[in-house]
Amino acid sequence: MEIHDYTGKANLTLRQRPWLLLLKAVILLGTGGYLLILLLSGRISNYINISNPSIQWLSWASVPLILSLGAWSLWRVIRPGHPEDAPTNQSSITGAALMICSLPLLFGLLPSQPLGVDAINGGVNMAPVGLVSVTSAEIAPEDRNVLDWLRAFGQLGDPTVLSGEPVDVIGFVYREPNMTEDQFMVARFTMSCCVADAYAIGMPVVYEGAPELAEGSWVHIQGTLQVGTFRPDDGLMPIIIPEQVQPTDEPASAYLYS
Numbered sequence: 001m002e003i004h005d006y007t008g009k010a011n012l013t014l015r016q017r018p019w020l021l022l023l024k025a026v027i028l029l030g031t032g033g034y035l036l037i038l039l040l041s042g043r044i045s046n047y048i049n050i051s052n053p054s055i056q057w058l059s060w061a062s063v064p065l066i067l068s069l070g071a072w073s074l075w076r077v078i079r080p081g082h083p084e085d086a087p088t089n090q091s092s093i094t095g096a097a098l099m100i101c102s103l104p105l106l107f108g109l110l111p112s113q114p115l116g117v118d119a120i121n122g123g124v125n126m127a128p129v130g131l132v133s134v135t136s137a138e139i140a141p142e143d144r145n146v147l148d149w150l151r152a153f154g155q156l157g158d159p160t161v162l163s164g165e166p167v168d169v170i171g172f173v174y175r176e177p178n179m180t181e182d183q184f185m186v187a188r189f190t191m192s193c194c195v196a197d198a199y200a201i202g203m204p205v206v207y208e209g210a211p212e213l214a215e216g217s218w219v220h221i222q223g224t225l226q227v228g229t230f231r232p233d234d235g236l237m238p239i240i241i242p243e244q245v246q247p248t249d250e251p252a253s254a255y256l257y258s
Contacts, residue, residue, distance in 0.1 A: 022077045028070030036063050046114045048194045051257040114254035115189045117174055117216035124174055124187050124202035141165040146188045146203055147256040159238045163227045167240050170220050173213045182210050186221055191255045204230040205240040220248040
């Protein structure tokens with residue numbers, strides 16, 4: 001018996017098409033399993049802000065829920081001759097809906113990695129708006145990361161106040177076409193909730209050994225801040241003058257969380 005909606009087009013119901021229910025079970029079980037692997041391996045940090053307890057809790061809580069739904073869907077397929085398996089007007093589903101639900105699982109086939117220099121579109125922000133923190137300027141200079149420094153710039157306002165302070169930061173090398181050979185930015189991606197809201201921030205660096213650094217490579221920079229003009233259209237800003245630049249591995253958590 002074929003069920004029609006008000007448009008006159010036939011709907012396929014899960015119970016009329018057992019293979020759709022089986023596909024739903026596979027998608028749910030696969031998605032739940034993939035999410036569990038990401039959480040256990042720590043690679044979930046490539047997609048969400050794991051420093052937020054609420055987001056982390058919801059991620060863990062979703063695993064048993066998704067797996068339970070998948071197991072229930074599978075049980076409905078394999079149990080024989082149950083009255084609920086008779087055709088009804090409930091739970092219509094289409095191939096398009098299944099494809100949408102399977103997107104997280106399909107993305108799981110791609111390598112899991114954080115955003116890097118190739119993901120930068122539109123340049124690096126050296127003065128992020130709305131990221132001012134009353135505690136950033138109180139953090140010891142050698143303990144500040146790139147985001148802490150930009151917050152401190154925003155809080156203090158006058159860049160000359162920071163001149164001469166020691167810097168110890170880690171980030172990847174980023175260059176723009178109008179930079180000179182000895183210029184680059186030490187950049188990081190910052191994230192508030194998930195990778196969808198991530199964007200690149202950075203601090204300007206002037207270093208005579210810059211041409212030897214591959215773009216996108218991770219570096220550990222130790223040096224001091226010096227106030228100057230980095231780009232022709234920019235005003236005065238703190239610039240890192242390195243005393244030591246060393247190649248380093250990508251941090252376990254490549255994002256800075258705002």
